[in-house]
Amino acid sequence: MRDRTDAVGRNEALFRDVNERIRELTTQFVVPPPLEVVCECADAGCTQRIEVPVQLYERVRADGGLFLVAPGHVAPDVESVREKHGSFEVVEKDPGPARDLAEELDPRS
Numbered sequence: 650m651r652d653r654t655d656a657v658g659r660n661e662a663l664f665r666d667v668n669e670r671i672r673e674l675t676t677q678f679v680v681p682p683p684l685e686v687v688c689e690c691a692d693a694g695c696t697q698r699i700e701v702p703v704q705l706y707e708r709v710r711a712d713g714g715l716f717l718v719a720p721g722h723v724a725p726d727v728e729s730v731r732e733k734h735g736s737f738e739v740v741e742k743d744p745g746p747a748r749d750l751a752e753e754l755d756p757r758s
Contacts, residue, residue, distance in 0.1 A: 653726075653727075654727055654746045654747045654750065655746075655750060656676075656691070656693075657691040657724050657726075657727055657755070658742075658746075658750035658751055658754065659750075660690075660691050660692070660693045661689050661690065661691055661716050661751065662750075662751065662754035662755075663693075664687050664688065664689040664690070664695075664716075665689050665710075665712050665716065665743040665754075665755070665756070666756055667687050668686040668687060668689065668706075668717070669686070669688075669710075669756055671684055671685070671686055671687075672684055672686075672703070672706060672710075674743065675703070682701055683700045683701060683702050683703065684700070684701050684702075684706050685698050685699070685700050685701075685751060686687070686699055686700075686701055686706070686717060687699075688718050688719045688722055688737075689716040689717050689718055690716075690719065690722035690723075690724070691722075691724045691727075692722065695719075695722065697719045697722070699717060699718075699719055699736055699737040700736060700737075701734075701737060703716055705734070709739055710754055710757055711757075712741075713751055713752035713755030713757070713758055714741055714742040714748045714751050714752060715731065715739055715740070715741055715742075716728070716739070716742075716751070717737050717738075717739060717740075718737065718738055718739075718740050719736070719737060719738075720733070720736070720737070720738055722738075723738065723740055724740075727742060727747035728740040728741060728742050728743060728747065729741055729743065729745055
């Protein structure tokens, strides 16, 4: 179980880092458009894109245990859906090793 938790956490952290770079580029506009980010799910092969308002993206990034995923991309063994927004969901890592790793790998911490 620990190996799966690590793999899930590392995959999601990688996608979160990619999305941080997208945000940096997008917010250089005077009026930033919604961000088109990569799904931050546990599937290393997932390349689904989701459109997220900048303010909501910033709110999610403020908590190292939250991730943006496409609907149906939840890993229910290590996370729960916190919010649904139509084309994407905000998931929260469950307390324990998955959340600890997510927070440890958070580029904003």
